[in-house]
Structures are given as structure tokens and as C-alpha cells.
Amino acid sequence: MIKLENIRKKFGNLEVLKGINLEIKEGEFVILLGLSGAGKSTLLRTINGLVAVCDGQVTVDGIKVSDCKDTVRQIRKKVSMIFQQFNLVKRSSVLRNVLCGRLGHSNVLNTCINIFEKDDLENARECLKRVGLLDKIHERADKLSGGQQQRVGIARAIAQKPKILLADEPVASLDPKISKEIMGLLKKINREDKITVIVSLHDLHLAYEFGERIVGLNHGRIVVDKSVTELNEEDIKKIYESCDVADQGPMDIFQVDTGKAEYKYV
Amino acid sequence: MYKVKDFLLKLSQKKAAFTLAVIAFYVWSAFGVNLSIINIIEGIPNIADFISRMIPPDFSILDKMVEPTLETIQISVWGTTLAIFFSIPLGLLAAKNITPNNFWYTLSRQILNFLRATSELIFALVFVSAVGLGPFPGVLALAFHSTGMLGKFYAEAIENVDKGVIEALEATGAHKLQIIVFGIVPQISPEFLTYSLYRWEHNLRQATVLGIVGAGGLGFELITSLRLFKYRETATILIIILVTVTIMDYVNSKIRNKVIGG
Structure with a gap:
């Protein structure tokens, strides 16, 4: 389903991905585990082309x-995506946010004058029902709590x-109880819809509780x-060990540069 | 310890030099514009004389002023509306995060700079000679200059939108036009409204003086009364302008509160 061959990515002088080879089969639930700055976000973004690779091939x-x-x-x-900061359009209604998920499938001009297919509206309601927010359908997105906003993100x-x-770090801004609910929801979607799910996390406990296949990035x-189930002490050390010097710089540069990358439209 | 002291000394020297430079600049400018308190004091009797001739305002011309007042409002409405239309595409092209490429970015920025640098009165003079006397050149003058201002404000508002939202919409495979409509429009709508309303208010004030160069409205009546030394009529016109602008200010704040507050 997804194949990454020898992926390299540089932001300026900083090499964020140093030759990644990874193959993910249909219906898998993969947790990408690593510290901040390990390259998780970048790796995820190479899959939907939000980040262009410098070398290698993503299929x-x-x-x-x-x-x-x-x-x-x-x-x-x-390929759909959910984010640490939810990235909802705050001033728009929950329904309109969910409908955004249909934009790529819909007629451009129709959607711009607010015409959506009946199926799309029905589908949006259905998705909100699945995340348990049907009663909030006409609320403004910024009126919802963090956990609810992430549910809208999932519905979208x-x-x-x-x-x-x-x-991409879907629960990093949420408290532990809500985090578990969101992770559970993602797992449920993976099971019921046979959707391949890749979650990036830095929290080991959540990885243990919900993980199946763990890919550690450092x-x-x-x-x-x-x-x-095969994860041992040695592996965990490999994922979480870091030299301090290298850990300070990369994050800054990484954020500045993705800022630039995000500005550019394809 | 020595280093800190040296640093402070250096800093204060720099600061002192800077302060002196600023003061010198102001003094130099004061000579340039013949700034003189004595002139003002000597001029007080003249000002008093001028004002005394304005009193009491001649309200008998009120009925004659209805039409120019309405015309002034009409000029401001059309001038602002046209400006909004022109500045939306220019603002999009002049926003770094939306512009298709550097060429369009530079071009639109330059157009906006030119429009902003040219004042309404200069535009009015040009358009009066192009399309003749009357309110229409006034509309065009306001529209052109306001496009320069609004386009820049819109571009800045667009550049400040939440990047994450744009990324999320990109990730859904949305077309650029859909990203603008679904992601950017809702985010900038409060600023869009505020700037546009503020511009309308500003244009109303401007419309009252455009008549001075023959571009219709109250300004024409104002300059006529001054030229004929009918200062009591001038006073009435000034009061009308004040009242109109105050009402407009009130209406604008009502609209703003209703839309943004709700």
C-alpha cells in the first residue's frame, strides 16, 4: 500500500530524514514512535506530498x-490527515469543517458557491455521528473543547x-483521558473501515496500549x-536516546523550514 | 565586569548620538516649514475675525444642501465598493502565501504602492480632466486610492492566517480556489469587514473635499461659499459634514458589532 524507498529530506543544511525504507500493508495500524525532531512529521508528510523528498521514491x-x-x-x-493542533477553520461551523473533507472529490466551482452533493451532506452527518458529535453540527468549531475539536478533525x-x-501527534495537545478516547477512535476506524492508519506519537505508554506495529524513529x-509485543528495553533505548546538542538545534530549523514549505502550494 | 561596562558605555554613546540626530532633524525641519509660534499668536485676531464672520451659520441654505450631501454619500459608497472589488484580487496576488509566483507578487505590490502613493486629490484632478466635472471622477478617485490601501490590508490579513488550516485543506486534495473560499475567507472576514468599513468612513470624509477640485459633492459647495466670502454658509456646510460623518461613524460601529460580535 505504502512504500518508501531510501527517502532523504533536507531542510537547509539539516538532514531530517536520512534514508528511510519502509513498507506498510493495507489495513495496518502503525505507530511512528520518536522524540520531537526525530523526523516523524516530515516522514508522514512525504506520504501525501505535503513535503517533497530530496531523494528516494514514495509510492x-x-x-x-x-x-x-x-x-x-x-x-x-x-490519504487524509489529522493534526496535533486540529487545524480546523475556527470561525466555520462543525458541518462546514467536515465538508472540507469532500473538497478534493467535489466540483470546484460548485463548492465555492456552497453547493454540495446530497450524498456529501449525508456522509458528513454520518461521520459526525461516528465521532459522537452530531448534536454539535451547527456549532462554531472554536466553541468546542480540544477533544471535541480533534473528533471533528477525525470526522473531516x-x-x-x-x-x-x-x-500527526493527534493527542499531544490533549489530556490523558481524552488522548485514550481519540486513540481508541482511530483504532476503531482502522478495524471497521479497513483504513491503513499511521499515527506519530512520542508517548511510550500510549504506544504500548494501542500499538500493533511500532516503527521507532531517531x-x-x-x-x-x-x-x-516484541519490543524490549534495548529498542526503547534506541528510540529515546539522543545527544543533547543535536536535539536543541534541529527543532528550530525544522519549524522555520516547514513554515516555508507549508506556504508553498503545489 | 569590564565587558559589561564597555557594552553599556558603547550603547549609551550610540543612544546619545541617535537622540541628537533626531533633535537636529526636527530643528532642521522646523526651519524648512517656517515653524513659528509668533506667527500663530499674531494670527489669532485674524482667526477670530474669520470665525466671527461665520457666526451665526446661515441655515437658510439647508434645503439646497440636501442634494450635495446625498451626492457625497453616494460618491463614498461607490468609491468604496469599487475599491473592494479591485482590491480583493490584488490583495490575493500580493499575499506571499497565496500568490502563484514572484512575478504576480511583485506586480501587484507595485500596483498597490503606486495607487497608495497617489492621493485622492491628485487622482480627482486627473479624472476631472478625463471624464469632466461632477461626482463620477470623485468616485474613480476614491476607488483608485482606496484600492491601494485596502489591497495592502487584505494582503496582510491573508498572510496572517493560520497556516495549519491551509495545510489541512491542502491535505484533503482541495483546489487552490477551495482553499481560499473555505480556509482563508472565514479567517479574514472580521479584518476584511473592519478595514472596509473604516475605508468607507474615510472615503466619506474625503468625498467632502474632493469637490474642491470639481469632483462633486459638498466640497464643491464649500469652495464656492469660500470664494464668494459667504462664510456663514461655509459654517453651515462644515456643520453638515460633521453631522454626516458622526452618523456614519455610529452606523459603522453598529454594523461592526453586529457582525463580528455575533
Whole structure:
């Protein structure tokens, strides 16, 4: 389903991904585990083309990811994403936020004058029902709590009817109880819809509780790739060990540079 | 310890030099503009004389002023509306995060700079000679200059939107146009409204003076009364302007509160 071959990515002088090889099968639930700055976010973003790789080849569902406009749009229709900061349109209603998930599948001009297919509206309601927020459908997104906002993010993601769901630190801004609910929801979606889910996390406890396959990332390299049941002390050390010097700088540069990358549209 | 002391000394020297430079600049400018308190004091009797001739205001012309007042409002409405229309595309092109490429960015920024640098009165002079006397050149003058201002404000508002939202919409495979409509419009709508309303208010004030160069409205009546030394009529016109602008200010704040507060 997803194949990453020898992926390299540099932001300025900083190499964030140093030759990643990874293959993920359809329907898998993969946890990408690593410290901040290990390259998790960047790795996830190479899959839907939000970050262009410097070297190597990403293949998603048989399509080679390139920076060609049409190819990228084609891939993004199959891959949805949720974010640490939820990234909802705060002043818009919950419904409108969920409908955003249908944008890639809909007629551009129709949606711009607010015309959506009946199926899309029905689907949006259905998705909100699944995340348990049907009663908030007409609320403004910024009136909801953090956990609720992330549920809307998930509803938007599944409204897209994706084959793959990427979750970039989806619970890092939430308290432990809500975090577990959100992780449970992601797992449920993985089971019921057969959607391949890749979640990046830095919390080991959550990884143990919800993980199946764990891919450990440290300084841009995959250091562990095994089932959660086989994870041992040695592996955990490999994921979490870091030299302090290297840990300070990279985050800054990383954020500045993704800022630039995010500005550019494909 | 020595280092800190040296640093402070250096800093204060720099500061002192800077302060002196600023003062010198002001003094130099004062000579340039013949700044003189004595002139003002000597001029007080003249001002008093001028004001005394304005009193009491001649309200008999009120009915004749209805039409120019309405015309002034009409000029401001159309001037602002046209400016909004022109500045939306220019603002989008002039926003770093939306512009398709550097060419459009630079071009739109330059157009906006030019429009902003040219004052309404200069535009009015040009348009009066182009399309003749009357309110229409006034509308065009306001529209052109306001486009320069609004376009820049819109561009800045667009550049300040939450990048995460844009990324999230990109990730859904949304078209650029959809990203603008769904991601950017809701985020900038409060600023959009505030700037546009403020501009309307400003344009109303401007519309009252555009008539001085023949571009219709109350300004034309104002300059006529001054030229004919009918200062009591001038006073009435000034009062009308004050009342109109105050009402507009009130209406604008009501609209703003209703839309943004709700």
C-alpha cells in the first residue's frame, strides 16, 4: 500500500530524514514512535506530498508521489490527515469543517458557491455521528473543547473516504483521558473501515496500549520496526536516546523550514 | 565586569548620538516649514475675525444642501465598493502565501504602492480632466486610492492566517480556489469587514473635499461659499459634514458589532 524507498529530506543544511525504507500493508495500524525532531512529521508528510523528498521514491497505492499537481491531488484524495493542533477553520461551523473533507472529490466551482452533493451532506452527518458529535453540527468549531475539536478533525478525515489516515501527534495537545478516547477512535476506524492508519506519537505508554506495529524513529533513521509485543528495553533505548546538542538545534530549523514549505502550494 | 561596562558605555554613546540626530532633524525641519509660534499668536485676531464672520451659520441654505450631501454619500459608497472589488484580487496576488509566483507578487505590490502613493486629490484632478466635472471622477478617485490601501490590508490579513488550516485543506486534495473560499475567507472576514468599513468612513470624509477640485459633492459647495466670502454658509456646510460623518461613524460601529460580535 505504502512504500518508501531510501527517502532523504533536507531542510537547509539539516538532514531530517536520512534514508528511510519502509513498507506498510493495507489495513495496518502503525505507530511512528520518536522524540520531537526525530523526523516523524516530515516522514508522514512525504506520504501525501505535503513535503517533497530530496531523494528516494514514495509510492502510495501504486502511484508514485511526485510534485506533479495532478498526481499529488490524486494521492491526497486517498490519504487524509489529522493534526496535533486540529487545524480546523475556527470561525466555520462543525458541518462546514467536515465538508472540507469532500473538497478534493467535489466540483470546484460548485463548492465555492456552497453547493454540495446530497450524498456529501449525508456522509458528513454520518461521520459526525461516528465521532459522537452530531448534536454539535451547527456549532462554531472554536466553541468546542480540544477533544471535541480533534473528533471533528477525525470526522473531516473520514469524510474524505480515504484508504490511508495519517495522524500527526493527534493527542499531544490533549489530556490523558481524552488522548485514550481519540486513540481508541482511530483504532476503531482502522478495524471497521479497513483504513491503513499511521499515527506519530512520542508517548511510550500510549504506544504500548494501542500499538500493533511500532516503527521507532531517531534522528531521521528507523531504529526499530517490530510488533509491540516484541519490543524490549534495548529498542526503547534506541528510540529515546539522543545527544543533547543535536536535539536543541534541529527543532528550530525544522519549524522555520516547514513554515516555508507549508506556504508553498503545489 | 569590564565587558559589561564597555557594552553599556558603547550603547549609551550610540543612544546619545541617535537622540541628537533626531533633535537636529526636527530643528532642521522646523526651519524648512517656517515653524513659528509668533506667527500663530499674531494670527489669532485674524482667526477670530474669520470665525466671527461665520457666526451665526446661515441655515437658510439647508434645503439646497440636501442634494450635495446625498451626492457625497453616494460618491463614498461607490468609491468604496469599487475599491473592494479591485482590491480583493490584488490583495490575493500580493499575499506571499497565496500568490502563484514572484512575478504576480511583485506586480501587484507595485500596483498597490503606486495607487497608495497617489492621493485622492491628485487622482480627482486627473479624472476631472478625463471624464469632466461632477461626482463620477470623485468616485474613480476614491476607488483608485482606496484600492491601494485596502489591497495592502487584505494582503496582510491573508498572510496572517493560520497556516495549519491551509495545510489541512491542502491535505484533503482541495483546489487552490477551495482553499481560499473555505480556509482563508472565514479567517479574514472580521479584518476584511473592519478595514472596509473604516475605508468607507474615510472615503466619506474625503468625498467632502474632493469637490474642491470639481469632483462633486459638498466640497464643491464649500469652495464656492469660500470664494464668494459667504462664510456663514461655509459654517453651515462644515456643520453638515460633521453631522454626516458622526452618523456614519455610529452606523459603522453598529454594523461592526453586529457582525463580528455575533
